[in-house]
Amino acid sequence: MSAPLVIFFVLAALAVLGAVSLILQKHPIHSALSLIVVMVALAGLYLLMGAEFVAAVQIIVYGGAIMVLFVFVIMLLNAGEEERTDFSKLAKFGGLPLALALTGLLAATMSRHGASVPNPETPGSLAPTGQISNLLFTTFVFPFELTSFLILVAIMGALVLAQREKG
Amino acid sequence: MTALISNLDSTLSGAPGYWVLTLLKIALLLFIVLTVNAYLTWFERKVVAFMQTRVGPHRVGPHGLLQPAADGLKFLFKEDVMPGGVDKFVYLLAPFLALTLSLASLAVIPFGPQPLPFHFFGGHQINLWITNPDIGLLILFAITALGVYGVALAGWASNSKYPLLGGLRSSAQMVSYELALTMSVVGVVLMANSFSLTDIINQQDSSKYGLLGWNIFNWHSFPQIVGFFCFLTAAIAETNRVPFDLPEAESELVAGFHTEYSSFKFAMFFIAEYTSMITVSALCTILFFGGWHSPFPDWPSLQFTHYLPSAILLPFGLWVIYDGLKYETIWGRMVLPVIGGIIALIGALLLAGIWIAPLYQGNEFIQAPFWLLLKIFFFLFFYVWARGTLPRFRYDQLMNIGWKLLLPVSIANVIVTAAVVLLRQKV
Numbered sequence: 001m002s003a004p005l006v007i008f009f010v011l012a013a014l015a016v017l018g019a020v021s022l023i024l025q026k027h028p029i030h031s032a033l034s035l036i037v038v039m040v041a042l043a044g045l046y047l048l049m050g051a052e053f054v055a056a057v058q059i060i061v062y063g064g065a066i067m068v069l070f071v072f073v074i075m076l077l078n079a080g081e082e083e084r085t086d087f088s089k090l091a092k093f094g095g096l097p098l099a100l101a102l103t104g105l106l107a108a109t110m111s112r113h114g115a116s117v118p119n120p121e122t123p124g125s126l127a128p129t130g131q132i133s134n135l136l137f138t139t140f141v142f143p144f145e146l147t148s149f150l151i152l153v154a155i156m157g158a159l160v161l162a163q164r165e166k167g
Numbered sequence: 168m169t170a171l172i173s174n175l176d177s178t179l180s181g182a183p184g185y186w187v188l189t190l191l192k193i194a195l196l197l198f199i200v201l202t203v204n205a206y207l208t209w210f211e212r213k214v215v216a217f218m219q220t221r222v223g224p225h226r227v228g229p230h231g232l233l234q235p236a237a238d239g240l241k242f243l244f245k246e247d248v249m250p251g252g253v254d255k256f257v258y259l260l261a262p263f264l265a266l267t268l269s270l271a272s273l274a275v276i277p278f279g280p281q282p283l284p285f286h287f288f289g290g291h292q293i294n295l296w297i298t299n300p301d302i303g304l305l306i307l308f309a310i311t312a313l314g315v316y317g318v319a320l321a322g323w324a325s326n327s328k329y330p331l332l333g334g335l336r337s338s339a340q341m342v343s344y345e346l347a348l349t350m351s352v353v354g355v356v357l358m359a360n361s362f363s364l365t366d367i368i369n370q371q372d373s374s375k376y377g378l379l380g381w382n383i384f385n386w387h388s389f390p391q392i393v394g395f396f397c398f399l400t401a402a403i404a405e406t407n408r409v410p411f412d413l414p415e416a417e418s419e420l421v422a423g424f425h426t427e428y429s430s431f432k433f434a435m436f437f438i439a440e441y442t443s444m445i446t447v448s449a450l451c452t453i454l455f456f457g458g459w460h461s462p463f464p465d466w467p468s469l470q471f472t473h474y475l476p477s478a479i480l481l482p483f484g485l486w487v488i489y490d491g492l493k494y495e496t497i498w499g500r501m502v503l504p505v506i507g508g509i510i511a512l513i514g515a516l517l518l519a520g521i522w523i524a525p526l527y528q529g530n531e532f533i534q535a536p537f538w539l540l541l542k543i544f545f546f547l548f549f550y551v552w553a554r555g556t557l558p559r560f561r562y563d564q565l566m567n568i569g570w571k572l573l574l575p576v577s578i579a580n581v582i583v584t585a586a587v588v589l590l591r592q593k594v
Contacts (some may be wrong), residue, residue: 017278027254029254029257029320029323030256030257033257033260034314040313043309052300052301052302053302053362054436056302056305056306056308057305060305060309063309064309064311065312065342065345067339067487068312068316068319068341068342070325070339071319072319072335072339075322075323075331075334075338075441076337077320088404127360
């Protein structure tokens with residue numbers, strides 16, 4: 001096995017373990033920590049593919065900003081351990097088969113088209129920073145601005161809600 | 168050179184010598200940084216003592232020079248108390264995270280432009296950095312973003328009131344100031360057109376006009392002086408140092424997030440804090456103060472400035488000898504002149520470069536690292552200076568400065584810099 005493949009399997013195992021532990025942990029902080037492990041492992045996978053910029057942004061935005069907010073809110077609310085309950089009927093009869101079907105579909109697609117995913121030779125060749133920004137501000141400028149607008153609306157909504165509670 | 172992982176395969180199988188060298192380099196860097204950390208505490212105590220007209224550490228070794236070693240030993244042999252009811256895993260994870268992340272950020276900092284003038288193991292050259300990725304600056308921000316967890320989790324896992332308040336304060340503070348921190352360097356990135364730290368340094372070439380080429384005074388696009396002050400303030404807040412050390416305000420929170428940590432786990436937080444001070448000082452130097460570029464232009468009439476290292480080392484070494492000979496203890500009279508002698512000898516050897524060719528090349532080689540380290544040292548002194556001078560902010564003042572002052576000002580700086588860079592491009 002070549003070195004990148006070994007690293008890939010280590011990171012992939014880490015991501016899957018983190019995701020499983022996210023569901024199985026009883027305490028919200030432990031779940032949040034597991035999610036951080038998933039995010040960082042995913043960033044490592046991006047790095048392995050040569051997408052340096054995406055990897056760094058993955059850690060800064062997801063690993064840093066968003067998860068810090070999660071941890072902060074959990075700490076602020078002082079959320080305790082949660083009790084485990086049985087599967088609901090909907091989850092048992094609707095959710096499980098659907099999850100299995102989705103996994104099967106993904107596995108089938110990957111096994112059929114997996115070989116065609118390009119393996120970049122040099123770092124940064126898959127998604128160089130300059131090219132990403134060019135794409136964002138030319139080809140995809142409309143969806144980009146629309147997303148920014150959506151986020152702005154969400155921020156203003158949060159502000160309005162917070163102010164209303166105070167007054 | 169920019170290989171992160173992708174061309175790891177060829178490197179792994181190709182050259183074992185490269186790996187041995189890199190590991191040795193990492194070990195050496197860690198050794199140097201941890202030693203500097205230890206003596207930074209000594210330096211801080213001495214400078215603050217001087218500002219308060221005290222003597223400072225003076226008992227352990229001449230001029231208290233062995234105080235860091237004594238402190239380190241004490242940390243190792245203290246009883247390691249774990250309070251009851253803590254979340255064990257997170258409690259142990261927090262100091263580990265804080266220390267690992269702050270040490271990891273050193274890997275992307277370049278300390279000099281040229282590789283060492285020797286060849287090792289069949290043609291390997293040693294660069295003065297561990298790795299030099301294209302996205303060095305982003306990696307540093309990613310590590311900073313994760314750095315919050317060390318403090319926040321320590322506060323939460325301690326299962327105690329004051330640490331929890333300290334942890335909450337610090338996560339709110341670090342999240343707030345991270346925005347200003349990131350926005351304030353966008354101007355620099357725009358001017359260098361790159362996230363690579365070496366590119367950013369090379370763009371601030373001082374060979375023509377000296378320190379006017381540095382980003383902070385950069386007159387051929389837009390001086391980043393506003394960006395620099397935003398960055399410096401946000402960075403001090405980000406490292407939880409005075410006057411932004413609210414997470415560990417001793418008058419309100421005992422010791423904040425590390426109240427329940429004892430022995431070496433406390434030392435780990437301590438080392439992490441001092442290592443981030445070094446990283447931030449290096450970043451200030453690299454981003455705004457020209458990195459390893461000398462403040463003097465490269466004119467023939469200013470060639471004598473190349474002997475500035477010896478002009479500092481030689482008198483300092485001689486002064487240490489003079490001071491050591493009249494030191495009050497025998498031990499000090501024996502050790503201090505030897506230390507001074509070594510410093511003076513290095514200075515004299517560098518000065519001898521005027522006549523001896525290999526020494527001349529050595530002197531030329533250390534120019535870049537010398538200036539970089541001198542500027543880093545200045546910023547470390549600035550940290551201590553601020554600690555000796557400024558009172559702590561109130562919490563609402565802290566939040567106001569972050570959100571209502573630093574963030575708008577740094578965004579305005581980004582807009583103006585972007586406009587100037589665009590206009591210069593068009594012409």
